[in-house]
Amino acid sequence: MAEILEREGYRVKLRVEVPASEVNKAYDAVVREYASKVRVPGFRPGKAPAKVIEARLGRESLLEEVKERLLDTSYPKAVKELELFPVGVKLLEAHLEQGQPFTYVAEVENYPEVKLPNWREFKLEVPPIEITDEMVEQALQELRQRYGELVPVERPIEAKDQVFIETEDGARFPVDMEKALEHVREALLGKSAGDEVMVPVKDGDTVVKELKTKVLEVKALQLPELDEEFAKTVGEESLEVLRGKVRMSLESQAARKVQEAKAEQLLEKLAEGLEAEIPPTMLNREQQHLLEHMAEDLQKEKTTLQDYLKKLEEEGKLEEFRADLKTSAEKRIRRALAKEKLQEELGTELTEEEWNAYLADMARAYRTNVASLKKELGEETLERLKLQLLQDKALAEALQKLE
Numbered sequence: 001m002a003e004i005l006e007r008e009g010y011r012v013k014l015r016v017e018v019p020a021s022e023v024n025k026a027y028d029a030v031v032r033e034y035a036s037k038v039r040v041p042g043f044r045p046g047k048a049p050a051k052v053i054e055a056r057l058g059r060e061s062l063l064e065e066v067k068e069r070l071l072d073t074s075y076p077k078a079v080k081e082l083e084l085f086p087v088g089v090k091l092l093e094a095h096l097e098q099g100q101p102f103t104y105v106a107e108v109e110n111y112p113e114v115k116l117p118n119w120r121e122f123k124l125e126v127p128p129i130e131i132t133d134e135m136v137e138q139a140l141q142e143l144r145q146r147y148g149e150l151v152p153v154e155r156p157i158e159a160k161d162q163v164f165i166e167t168e169d170g171a172r173f174p175v176d177m178e179k180a181l182e183h184v185r186e187a188l189l190g191k192s193a194g195d196e197v198m199v200p201v202k203d204g205d206t207v208v209k210e211l212k213t214k215v216l217e218v219k220a221l222q223l224p225e226l227d228e229e230f231a232k233t234v235g236e237e238s239l240e241v242l243r244g245k246v247r248m249s250l251e252s253q254a255a256r257k258v259q260e261a262k263a264e265q266l267l268e269k270l271a272e273g274l275e276a277e278i279p280p281t282m283l284n285r286e287q288q289h290l291l292e293h294m295a296e297d298l299q300k301e302k303t304t305l306q307d308y309l310k311k312l313e314e315e316g317k318l319e320e321f322r323a324d325l326k327t328s329a330e331k332r333i334r335r336a337l338a339k340e341k342l343q344e345e346l347g348t349e350l351t352e353e354e355w356n357a358y359l360a361d362m363a364r365a366y367r368t369n370v371a372s373l374k375k376e377l378g379e380e381t382l383e384r385l386k387l388q389l390l391q392d393k394a395l396a397e398a399l400q401k402l403e
Helices: 020-037 050-057 059-081 133-146 182-188 228-233 239-273 280-300 305-314 318-346 352-365 370-402
Strands: 002-008 011-018 086-095 102-110 149-152 162-167 172-176 196-203 206-222
Touching: 002 059, 011 059, 020 059, 059 086, 059 102, 086 280, 102 280, 133 239, 182 196, 182 206, 228 239, 239 318, 239 370, 280 305, 280 318, 305 318, 318 370, 352 370
Parallel strands: none
Antiparallel strands: 002 011, 011 102, 086 102, 149 206, 162 172, 162 206, 196 206
């Protein structure tokens, strides 16, 4: 039997009573288990009487284990019966005696109740993106870059060249001047094929040594002319048709960006305006989640979260960091609650066709098949992605209602 004693916001105090018959059954089960495991002199395994087991292990110790088991089995049933969705729980009191009902009182942090603002009256202010002739020409130039060809040049090295070098130890490799380290660029700029140059090798800001290097070849990207022939090369019948399709593509991209900006603005307004009291346990978990992600990023930079926090403390910035962390965690929770409530309010559903099409697109992007993708991601990640897709669809439906 379970009943709610008090309810205030997300805090719910409940009382649960487990019948004496179940207490006795659980106690007998614990004793039998220990009897089968504990060797008692004078008795075959599993044949020691209950009183002997009690004397050997202690009644209080056995009752403590019975209590834990009864809590584990009765609590999920109780919250389901009371239609609660706990995010945290604290045991306030518990009374257990053999032969008597087991009663306990717990305080639950329930999943927050959410009320959305009147979003149907929202005004979203996202200016349209105008596609200019200059933008079309820039896109055409980028297309030319993709069809460019590296050709040898008889001149000094320039900032966008591809240079082939040989080091004094016989190693040969190309250097992309646009992506090379600053000190490497400085050493090579202005040099020509056949020149020898000393290239610094650095550890951080310190020059460790200088490596004797020979320039073998200098290549530059030769771009095709933007003409009718080029249009045919990329599969279009004329330069005019190519230019028109490029404009259409840019307009389509711009429309998507505007819609994405509107969706983001709508979500921000929903999160800011919703009424919800966030339980501390929920907030703490989100903060911990953010810290775990930060720890992973810091690890890539060869440092630890502990060292980072220690440095913040030394600089007197730790409290500010903690405040920002809490604000970020609360914002993320409010956004998640807003999307969840919006989907519930609109009754948005995801069809199998939409889900399968999403998986097929993802599989193509990762150059695999759907079956392999599902196996690689696992059920938990798939469910999370499915929920995200469903909520994004709800956000899109809400946008349509505002247009």
